[in-house]
Amino acid sequence: MNTSTDTPLVSIIILNYNAGQLLFNCVESILKTSYSNFEIIVVDNNSHDQSHTKCKEFFPQIKLIENKKNLGYCEGNNVGIRSATGKFIVILNPDTIVSQNWLDELIFAYNRNGDGLYQPKILSLYEDGILQSTGNMLHVFGFGFARDKGNPDDLKYNKVEEIGYASGTCLFTSLDVMKKIGLFDPFLFLYHDDLDLGWRAFQLNIKSYFVPSTAIYHAESYSLRWSxxxxxxxxxxxxxxxxxxxxxxxxxxxxxxxxxxxxxxxxxxxxxxxxxxxxxxxxxxxxxxxxxxxxxxxxxxxxxxxxxxxxxxxxxxxxxxxxxxxxxxxxxxxxxxxxxxxxxxxxxxx
Structure with missing residues (x-):
């Protein structure tokens, strides 16, 4: 990680709540990113497993923000967004592993398609070659769903395309766009936060896109699962x-x-x-x-x-x-x- 002015700074925001070893693995994968100019902001929602403090000790270059209570996904990420200094921001779950080229491809897609919300291909961390999302979609009755979830990755998508909304598992945009949309809605606390953001963005004529040329790997719902x-x-x-x-x-x-x-x-x-x-x-x-x-x-x-x-x-x-x-x-x-x-x-x- 460096502060080269040749490429715009990307602020990577990871919201942590008792993620344990998953947080370490996530940060470690980010540090192998081929794109050089980024900052990592770990926002902790009052975890009791001390994963955040241990992560800071092991990776002193990260910026750690410790919330006094669990603010939920929405306001927790908003805390990170408000402290971000990059031109671009990434909202990234702690139970993910990123590909080496992920930021290069997301920035390239943004520069070609303009202001919007972007997500990469999301694959299962534990099931080889199984998709978790090739773009999240919105239904008229307010249901949100991940396209192709559980299907084998057959590489059928080979170009950037518009989707319903970008997954909050890994959401890339500019800081200006996020401010224009209005950040995450704290009332939601967690779940459908990305759906709401993408819906509000579309109403402002800001589109969401799927970028198939890079992938992240996701453990999925490490806290609540289907409960x-x-x-x-x-x-x-x-x-x-x-x-x-x-x-x-x-x-x-x-x-x-x-x-x-x-x-x-x-x-x-x-x-x-x-x-x-x-x-x-x-x-x-x-x-x-x-x-x-x-x-x-x-x-x-x-x-x-x-x-x-x-x-x-x-x-x-x-x-x-x-x-x-x-x-x-x-x-x-x-x-x-x-x-x-x-x-x-x-x-x-x-």
Whole structure:
């Protein structure tokens, strides 16, 4: 790592919460990066495993910020962004290993395609050649999903392309773009934070891109995995994003399809044994109606791209991993989703 002025400085922000050895491995891989001008900012969310202090002792060149409490993914990363001095920033999970050329390729893609949010190919750290994401996608009902997750990497993508939103596992952009979008929304705390950011970016005509020429390797969800607590955050934040991002006119035109989807979601949570998580998510939405309305009004005043234009570009189906729902359940769910999605695309034109 050096401070050469030949290349712009990249601030790499790693948010740590009891990541243990994973944090060490991540930092070690970054230090092998072929791009020379970067800083590493480790923001710790009050870990009790001391991984952050041990990492600082072993890698004294990193900048360590210690939060007094767990601020969550969103505000934790915001702390790092506010302390960043680079032209570019990377939001990087601590349970990742980066490729040697990752920054070179992401910067090259940014310079060719312009302001935007970028993600590399994400592969499994523990399953050789298995994809975790070739771009994250947004569905009209607020569901977010990683394209090709669990599939073998067949190298079918060979050029930079627009996607729904860039994965928060490894998100690259400029500091100016991040400030223009408005950083991460602290209300979300964790999960769907990248979806929300990409959605807000698109409304400002800032696109998200997938860069297939480089990859990172991800252990995935080292803290919560697929748990009732995770389902709570996913559902709470999905509902929050829909209520704050869609105009009231759009919501009105979607109301019948939304009722049908809500019934499906209730059935899904009941079958998974997580109905309490769904109830808690709905209570949270009701308790925060005032904040939701204020956020809605803020986003409506900034919106450049209309709901109609955005919805028209969204996929009709989603991908659900088999460990979340069986193959038959996925097919049934997607058949219903597709019909309702196509109906909405017709309805919003009226």
């Amino acid at each position: 009732e607590k995770k389902f709570f955050w996913l559902e709470r934040n999905r509902r929050y994003c829909m209520l704050t991002h869609y105009s009231k006119d759009t919501y009105k035109k979607m109301r019948f399809s939304l009722i049908a989807i809500e019934l499906l979601v209730w059935v899904f949570y009941l079958k998974k044994g997580f109905v309490v998580a769904k109830i808690k998510a709905e209570i949270e939405i009701l308790k925060n109606r005032k904040h939701i309305e204020e956020k809605y009004l803020e986003l409506e005043t900034k919106k450049i791209i209309s709901d109609v234009e955005m919805i028209r570009r969204l996929p009709d189906e989603i991908f659900v991993p088999k460990n979340v729902s069986g193959e038959y359940g996925n097919r049934t769910f997607n058949r219903i989703l597709s019909r309702l999605s196509r109906k909405i695309k017709r309805d919003i034109q009226s």
